[in-house]
Each structure stands twice: as structure tokens, then as C-alpha cells.
Ligand SMILES: *[C@@H]1O[C@H](CO)[C@@H](O)[C@H](O)[C@H]1NC(C)=O
């Protein structure tokens with residue numbers, strides 16, 4: 001082989017590698033560009049309410065708050081989530097949590113997951129005066145925070161971590177414990 005021939009082959013290989021690299025790069029920035037999965041609270045309902053209210057010493061409100069969570073995967077790749085973590089706060093104190101097991105959501109897939117949270121509001125979850133004030137005003141405000149860390153594998157090669165969070169404020173009427181208002185916001189971080 002002449003030097004010239006070797007030179008041609010080497011340039012050919014470099015050129016092919018460069019084109020392949022550029023194609024993969026363009027694909028991962030366009031059609032396969034990672035998009036955040038969506039974690040949305042569709043509805044929230046309260047069941048199994050059991051109350052024992054005799055102020056000023058004894059207040060207990062037990063109930064199950066069921067959140068219907070919709071997860072959608074906008075990517076052209078499967079999304080493997082590690083968990084779906086749901087936390088409920090009353091007056092900034094954690095009053096319940098639920099962690100759903102890991103699973104895979106197919107490309108462009110959607111699923112609705114019910115999350116039943118067993119909650120108890122009592123003198124350990126807030127200042128008793130604050131609870132009484134809420135009961136008298138007939139409104140109990142709860143915050144929910146959900147988080148879904150996971151990842152997708154682009155073109156079977158690159159792993160991209162995606163973390164989706166969602167946050168809702170729920171207003172429950174007292175004593176009916178009906179969800180009167182639900183305001184949610186979505187958030188993401190890479
Ligand atoms: C609320 O739940 C706790 C723990 O499960 C239980 O001990 C308590 O009796 C319940 N209170 C009412 C009013 O049902």
C-alpha cells in the first residue's frame with residue numbers, strides 16, 4: 001500500500017466516525033431530546049373520615065386522602081422511574097407519605113396511579129390552637145409534594161437522569177372533609 005492510500009483510508013474512517021457522531025448528536029438534540037415526564041394530580045378525594053373533637057384537649061381527625069396521579073412520558077424512549085414519592089403536609093409538618101415502587105413507562109406512555117394516603121391530624125401534627133382555628137373556620141389546608149426521579153436511555157446508549165416534581169395545595173372543608181379546592185403546579189429539574 002502506498003502512503004497515499006493509507007492516508008485516504010485513515011481520512012475515510014475519521015470522516016465516517018465524525019458523520020456518525022454528528023448524526024447521533026443531532027438526533028439526541030432533536031427527536032430524541034430528553035423531555036421531562038409529567039407528574040400530575042388529576043383529582044383528590046377524602047374517604048374513611050373518623051373524627052374525635054372535644055377541645056381544648058382532644059382533637060383527632062383521621063382520614064384517607066387518595067390522589068389520582070397521572071404520569072406521562074413524552075419521550076421516544078422508555079422512562080424508568082425509581083419511585084413516585086408522595087408527601088402530605090399540614091401546617092408545614094409531614095402528616096403522611098407514600099412511596100410507590102419503581103416501574104417503567106413505555107415511550108409516549110401514560111398511566112394513572114392511585115395514591116391512598118392515610119392521614120391523622122392531632123395535637124402532634126400542629127399546635128392545637130391552630131387546629132382549633134382551622135376547625136372553627138371550617139377549612140383545613142394541606143400541601144402535597146410528589147417527586148419522581150428516574151431516567152431514560154437515549155438510542156440505547158446515553159442515560160439521562162430526569163427528576164419531576166409536582167406540588168399541590170388542597171383546601172378541605174370541615175366537618176364534611178370534602179376537597180373544595182385543588183391548586184397544583186408542576187416543576188422539573190435536570
Ligand atoms: C385515629 O387513628 C389512630 C391510629 O390509628 C387511632 O389510635 C385513633 O383512635 C383514631 N382516632 C379516631 C377518632 O378514629
Ligand SMILES: *[C@@H]1O[C@H](CO)[C@@H](O)[C@H](O)[C@H]1NC(C)=O
Pocket residue numbers: 094096097098
Ligand atoms: C414515610 O413514612 C414512614 C412510616 O410510614 C417513615 O418511616 C418514613 O420516615 C417516612 N418518610 C419520610 C421521607 O418522611
